Amino acid sequence: DGGITQSPKYLFRKEGQNVTLSCEQNLNHDAMYWYRQDPGQGLRLIYYSQIVNDFQKGDIAEGYSVSREKKESFPLTVTSAQKNPTAFYLCASTSRGGTRGVNEQFFGPGTRLTVL
Amino acid sequence: KNQVEQSPQSLIILEGKNCTLQCNYTVSPFSNLRWYKQDTGRGPVSLTIMTFSENTKSNGRYTATLDADTKQSSLHITASQLSDSASYICVGAPPGGSYIPTFGRGTSLIVHP
Numbered sequence: 001d002g003g004i005t006q007s008p009k010y011l012f013r014k015e016g017q018n019v020t021l022s023c024e025q026n027l028n029h030d031a032m033y034w035y036r037q038d039p040g041q042g043l044r045l046i047y048y049s050q051i052v053n054d055f056q057k058g059d060i061a062e063g064y065s066v067s068r069e070k071k072e073s074f075p076l077t078v079t080s081a082q083k084n085p086t087a088f089y090l091c092a093s094t095s096r097g098g099t100r101g102v103n104e105q106f107f108g109p110g111t112r113l114t115v116l
Numbered sequence: 117k118n119q120v121e122q123s124p125q126s127l128i129i130l131e132g133k134n135c136t137l138q139c140n141y142t143v144s145p146f147s148n149l150r151w152y153k154q155d156t157g158r159g160p161v162s163l164t165i166m167t168f169s170e171n172t173k174s175n176g177r178y179t180a181t182l183d184a185d186t187k188q189s190s191l192h193i194t195a196s197q198l199s200d201s202a203s204y205i206c207v208g209a210p211p212g213g214s215y216i217p218t219f220g221r222g223t224s225l226i227v228h229p
Binding site for chain 2: 004031040042043050102109110
């Protein structure tokens with residue numbers, strides 16, 4: 001999985017609870033991303049971070065929060081404000097330049113969140 | 117709005133047969149197109165990356181083509197194996213800087229023995 005770890009693999013949450021999904025990378029990549037994947041839909045961007053202590057909202061940021069205190073870590077908190085949080089969450093990181101000047105994006109193994 | 121459309125949505129083939137998956141993209145500015153393989157419950161893994169100047173790229177039994185004029189790409193799988201059963205995702209990517217790719221919904225491939 002390209003040097004990106006996510007934990008836990010499965011997570012169960014009661015309604016009204018906040019939960020935090022972990023993402024760590026040892027690829028020395030500057031940029032990190034969180035995506036949400038639902039059945040039959042493409043990956044949707046929640047948040048991304050180009051550099052430590054800076055991050056931007058993606059297409060579906062409502063009900064989520066992130067932090068980027070270290071280059072290696074980009075945790076995602078799913079808050080009680082997220083109305084339909086049950087989904088598969090993927091963390092990714094991207095190299096700069098790379099082969100032929102193309103950014104290469106690597107994904108973690110994912111966390112499946114289920115709201116009970 | 118950038119879009120990536122994939123077809124078919126799902127496909128069932130017999131082991132040993134070939135198949136071709138299609139991708140149409142509207143991504144501007146456009147830099148490169150990628151194909152990923154995603155096994156059920158796991159993260160996507162890159163198969164091929166093609167810049168706008170490349171027409172074809174192979175990775176073992178996987179061959180991707182790109183026509184930047186018509187904004188179409190295809191992924192051809194030769195002599196399919198049971199392990200090819202997965203979702204195949206087409207991704208259009210912009211030039212460097214702030215890298216925000218556009219993902220297709222994927223084609224679900226099932227290979228039967």
